[in-house]
Amino acid sequence: MSSVDKTPANVSKGERSAKLIAKVDGLCEPAHDGQLGNPGGVATYGFFICDEDGRPFAKGSGVIGEGKETDHLVAEYEAVLHALRYLLAKKVTTEPVEVQNDNQQLVLEMKGEKKVGTGSYQSKYDEAKKLTSHFASIRFKRIDGALNWEADCLAWKEYRRYLSEKRSIIWVAIRFD
Numbered sequence: 803m804s805s806v807d808k809t810p811a812n813v814s815k816g817e818r819s820a821k822l823i824a825k826v827d828g829l830c831e832p833a834h835d836g837q838l839g840n841p842g843g844v845a846t847y848g849f850f851i852c853d854e855d856g857r858p859f860a861k862g863s864g865v866i867g868e869g870k871e872t873d874h875l876v877a878e879y880e881a882v883l884h885a886l887r888y889l890l891a892k893k894v895t896t897e898p899v900e901v902q903n904d905n906q907q908l909v910l911e912m913k914g915e916k917k918v919g920t921g922s923y924q925s926k927y928d929e930a931k932k933l934t935s936h937f938a939s940i941r942f943k944r945i946d947g948a949l950n951w952e953a954d955c956l957a958w959k960e961y962r963r964y965l966s967e968k969r970s971i972i973w974v975a976i977r978f979d
Contacts, residue, residue, distance in 0.1 A: 821898040822859060824885040825850045825945075827953035828877025831961055833868045833968070841873035841922075844964055847881035848956025851888065860888055863956035865964045871922045878908045879926035881953065886933040898939040904947040904954075912942040 828847040830840040845866040851859040866872060866880050882901060889899065903909055910916035911927060912934075918927050934940050947954065 821854050821900055822889070822894065823852050823854065824882075824889070824899060824901045825852075825950050825953040826878070826881035826885050826901060826903050827950050827957050828866075828874060828879070828881045829954075829957045829961060830872050830874045830877050833965070842868075842870050843872060844868045844961055845872035845874075845877040845880070846957045846960035846964065847877050847884060848953040848958075848960065849881050849885035849888070850952035850956065851885060852952075860892075861952070861956060862888060863960045865960050868964075873922065874905070875908065875919075875921065875923035876926060877957070878903060878905045879923050879930055881957070882908070882912070882930045883926060883933065886930065886937075890933065890936055895936050896938045899937055899941075901940065901942045902945045902950065903942070904945055904950045906944050909942045909944040 826847070826849045828845065830843045830845045833844045845868070846864065847866060848861070848863040850861045853859060862884055864880075864884070866877060882903070885901065889895065901912070907916065907919075911918050912930065918924060
Protein backbone atom coordinates (compact mmCIF):
# COMPACT_ATOMS: atom_id res chain seq x y z
CA MET A 803 0.00 0.00 0.00
CA SER A 804 1.35 3.41 -0.85
CA SER A 805 0.08 6.91 -0.82
CA VAL A 806 1.09 9.79 -3.04
CA ASP A 807 -0.08 13.35 -2.83
CA LYS A 808 -0.66 13.83 -6.56
CA THR A 809 -1.55 17.48 -6.36
CA PRO A 810 1.53 19.66 -6.76
CA ALA A 811 1.63 22.83 -4.71
CA ASN A 812 -0.20 25.82 -6.12
CA VAL A 813 3.03 27.06 -7.63
CA SER A 814 3.36 27.35 -11.35
CA LYS A 815 6.54 26.19 -13.07
CA GLY A 816 7.48 29.82 -13.72
CA GLU A 817 7.24 30.66 -10.01
CA ARG A 818 9.14 27.57 -8.85
CA SER A 819 12.88 27.86 -8.34
CA ALA A 820 15.05 26.08 -10.90
CA LYS A 821 16.11 23.00 -8.91
CA LEU A 822 13.87 20.34 -7.42
CA ILE A 823 14.93 18.62 -4.24
CA ALA A 824 13.78 15.07 -3.57
CA LYS A 825 14.24 14.14 0.08
CA VAL A 826 14.01 10.36 0.47
CA ASP A 827 14.10 8.04 3.45
CA GLY A 828 13.42 4.44 4.31
CA LEU A 829 13.34 2.40 7.47
CA CYS A 830 13.17 -1.21 8.58
CA GLU A 831 11.85 -1.79 12.09
CA PRO A 832 10.47 -4.75 14.07
CA ALA A 833 7.03 -6.09 13.17
CA HIS A 834 6.41 -7.18 16.79
CA ASP A 835 8.04 -7.09 20.22
CA GLY A 836 11.20 -9.14 20.46
CA GLN A 837 11.82 -9.28 16.70
CA LEU A 838 14.97 -7.92 15.15
CA GLY A 839 14.05 -5.06 12.88
CA ASN A 840 16.91 -4.89 10.44
CA PRO A 841 17.01 -7.13 8.51
CA GLY A 842 13.67 -8.87 8.46
CA GLY A 843 11.36 -6.25 9.89
CA VAL A 844 8.77 -3.98 8.33
CA ALA A 845 10.28 -1.82 5.59
CA THR A 846 8.66 1.49 4.66
CA TYR A 847 9.63 4.54 2.63
CA GLY A 848 8.81 8.20 2.26
CA PHE A 849 9.69 10.92 -0.21
CA PHE A 850 9.14 14.66 -0.19
CA ILE A 851 9.81 16.74 -3.30
CA CYS A 852 10.09 20.52 -3.08
CA ASP A 853 11.77 23.41 -4.84
CA GLU A 854 14.90 25.14 -3.54
CA ASP A 855 12.76 27.49 -1.47
CA GLY A 856 11.11 24.54 0.29
CA ARG A 857 7.75 24.87 -1.45
CA PRO A 858 6.20 21.39 -1.66
CA PHE A 859 5.79 19.77 -5.05
CA ALA A 860 4.82 16.19 -4.10
CA LYS A 861 5.10 13.61 -1.36
CA GLY A 862 4.56 9.90 -1.13
CA SER A 863 5.00 6.96 1.22
CA GLY A 864 4.29 3.28 1.47
CA VAL A 865 4.96 -0.11 2.99
CA ILE A 866 7.41 -2.33 1.12
CA GLY A 867 6.78 -5.42 3.19
CA GLU A 868 8.11 -7.53 5.98
CA GLY A 869 10.41 -10.52 6.03
CA LYS A 870 13.93 -11.74 5.48
CA GLU A 871 14.43 -9.78 2.22
CA THR A 872 13.72 -6.43 3.87
CA ASP A 873 16.39 -4.22 5.37
CA HIS A 874 17.15 -0.54 5.67
CA LEU A 875 18.93 -0.36 2.29
CA VAL A 876 15.99 -1.94 0.49
CA ALA A 877 13.81 0.73 2.11
CA GLU A 878 16.20 3.60 1.30
CA TYR A 879 16.47 2.58 -2.36
CA GLU A 880 12.71 2.05 -2.62
CA ALA A 881 12.26 5.68 -1.53
CA VAL A 882 14.63 6.80 -4.30
CA LEU A 883 12.76 4.70 -6.86
CA HIS A 884 9.35 6.10 -5.93
CA ALA A 885 10.57 9.70 -6.03
CA LEU A 886 12.25 9.24 -9.41
CA ARG A 887 9.25 7.38 -10.86
CA TYR A 888 6.98 10.19 -9.71
CA LEU A 889 9.15 12.82 -11.40
CA LEU A 890 9.30 10.74 -14.58
CA ALA A 891 5.52 10.27 -14.60
CA LYS A 892 5.08 14.05 -14.25
CA LYS A 893 7.66 14.54 -17.04
CA VAL A 894 9.87 16.64 -14.79
CA THR A 895 13.18 15.54 -16.28
CA THR A 896 14.73 18.70 -17.72
CA GLU A 897 14.98 20.61 -14.43
CA PRO A 898 17.97 19.86 -12.19
CA VAL A 899 17.11 17.35 -9.44
CA GLU A 900 19.00 16.88 -6.20
CA VAL A 901 18.19 13.66 -4.33
CA GLN A 902 18.91 14.09 -0.64
CA ASN A 903 19.26 11.20 1.80
CA ASP A 904 20.78 10.68 5.23
CA ASN A 905 22.30 7.29 4.35
CA GLN A 906 25.95 7.73 3.37
CA GLN A 907 26.22 4.29 1.75
CA LEU A 908 23.34 4.96 -0.64
CA VAL A 909 24.66 8.39 -1.61
CA LEU A 910 28.20 7.12 -2.21
CA GLU A 911 26.93 4.16 -4.27
CA MET A 912 24.67 6.34 -6.41
CA LYS A 913 27.53 8.79 -7.00
CA GLY A 914 29.80 5.90 -8.04
CA GLU A 915 32.20 6.59 -5.16
CA LYS A 916 31.59 3.25 -3.41
CA LYS A 917 31.26 -0.24 -4.80
CA VAL A 918 27.73 -1.55 -4.57
CA GLY A 919 27.39 -4.31 -2.03
CA THR A 920 25.58 -7.56 -2.50
CA GLY A 921 22.20 -8.19 -1.03
CA SER A 922 18.53 -7.80 -1.60
CA TYR A 923 18.88 -4.10 -2.43
CA GLN A 924 21.20 -4.62 -5.43
CA SER A 925 18.37 -4.87 -7.98
CA LYS A 926 16.86 -1.67 -6.59
CA TYR A 927 20.22 0.07 -7.03
CA ASP A 928 20.37 -1.15 -10.66
CA GLU A 929 16.88 0.20 -11.34
CA ALA A 930 17.66 3.54 -9.67
CA LYS A 931 20.79 3.96 -11.82
CA LYS A 932 18.71 3.29 -14.95
CA LEU A 933 16.10 5.83 -13.92
CA THR A 934 18.72 8.53 -13.36
CA SER A 935 19.65 8.34 -17.04
CA HIS A 936 16.29 9.94 -17.90
CA PHE A 937 17.16 13.19 -16.14
CA ALA A 938 19.10 16.01 -17.73
CA SER A 939 20.79 16.82 -14.43
CA ILE A 940 20.62 14.74 -11.26
CA ARG A 941 22.88 14.54 -8.26
CA PHE A 942 22.85 12.80 -4.91
CA LYS A 943 23.70 14.55 -1.67
CA ARG A 944 24.03 13.24 1.86
CA ILE A 945 22.27 15.36 4.44
CA ASP A 946 21.93 15.15 8.19
CA GLY A 947 18.93 13.15 9.38
CA ALA A 948 17.44 16.22 11.05
CA LEU A 949 17.26 17.92 7.64
CA ASN A 950 15.44 14.92 6.17
CA TRP A 951 12.53 15.13 8.59
CA GLU A 952 9.77 15.34 5.97
CA ALA A 953 10.66 12.03 4.31
CA ASP A 954 11.49 10.46 7.68
CA CYS A 955 8.04 11.37 9.08
CA LEU A 956 6.33 9.88 6.02
CA ALA A 957 8.23 6.58 6.41
CA TRP A 958 7.42 6.42 10.14
CA LYS A 959 3.74 7.22 9.43
CA GLU A 960 3.53 4.17 7.17
CA TYR A 961 5.29 1.98 9.74
CA ARG A 962 2.84 3.02 12.49
CA ARG A 963 -0.13 2.54 10.14
CA TYR A 964 1.10 -0.94 9.20
CA LEU A 965 1.47 -1.99 12.84
CA SER A 966 -1.93 -0.53 13.71
CA GLU A 967 -3.65 -2.43 10.90
CA LYS A 968 -1.80 -5.64 11.77
CA ARG A 969 -2.82 -5.36 15.42
CA SER A 970 -6.43 -4.70 14.42
CA ILE A 971 -6.47 -7.88 12.34
CA ILE A 972 -4.96 -9.90 15.19
CA TRP A 973 -7.48 -8.43 17.66
CA VAL A 974 -10.41 -9.29 15.39
CA ALA A 975 -9.08 -12.84 14.93
CA ILE A 976 -8.71 -13.29 18.71
CA ARG A 977 -12.20 -11.94 19.40
CA PHE A 978 -13.86 -14.31 16.95
CA ASP A 979 -11.93 -17.46 17.86
